[in-house]
Amino acid sequence: MKTVVCPGSFDPITNGHMDIVKRASGIFDRVIVLVAANQEKHNFFTTGERVEMIRRVVEAEGLPNVEVDSHSGLLVNYIQQVGAAAIVKGLRAVSDFEYEFQMSLTNRQLLPECETIFLTTSSRNLYLSSSIVRQVGGLGGDITGFVPPCVYEQIHRKLTQGQS
Numbered sequence: 186m187k188t189v190v191c192p193g194s195f196d197p198i199t200n201g202h203m204d205i206v207k208r209a210s211g212i213f214d215r216v217i218v219l220v221a222a223n224q225e226k227h228n229f230f231t232t233g234e235r236v237e238m239i240r241r242v243v244e245a246e247g248l249p250n251v252e253v254d255s256h257s258g259l260l261v262n263y264i265q266q267v268g269a270a271a272i273v274k275g276l277r278a279v280s281d282f283e284y285e286f287q288m289s290l291t292n293r294q295l296l297p298e299c300e301t302i303f304l305t306t307s308s309r310n311l312y313l314s315s316s317i318v319r320q321v322g323g324l325g326g327d328i329t330g331f332v333p334p335c336v337y338e339q340i341h342r343k344l345t346q347g348q349s
Contacts, residue, residue, distance in 0.1 A: 201310035205275035222257040261296035
């Protein structure tokens with residue numbers, strides 16, 4: 186059984202993230218969406234909120250081979266812990282590749298058997314990022330086409346909290 190890990194901050198999860206997760210779930214036996222729990226990073230949503238949002242999306246999408254977890258340590262330690270065969274990352278642009286390639290080489294240095302598989306985003310999600318969702322939504326823009334429907338309300342509520 187081939188297990189892969191799709192790590193990220195998912196702050197919040199977008200349709201672009203889910204495109205990669207769905208495609209990975211069609212290729213591999215088990216996909217773990219791993220929410221990075223980095224205490225030094227100031228995330229908009231808590232780790233628990235992000236995990237719960239992703240679980241709801243996975244359930245709504247009917248993806249029985251996809252699990253959601255969080256981890257605050259080195260990714261390679263988690264990879265070893267769950268016996269994953271690889272890391273799956275989505276790429277939007279050359280700038281993504283440069284960063285992800287560096288991370289891939291670092292992970293291979295720390296764990297030589299650690300492979301990284303890159304999936305390119307679909308053209309409809311090329312521009313999409315969590316920061317775009319937060320910015321557009323926080324300014325009152327319509328983000329319904331950017332995020333999964335089952336978490337839209339939670340995202341919208343948090344983004345517009347305290348605005349008059």
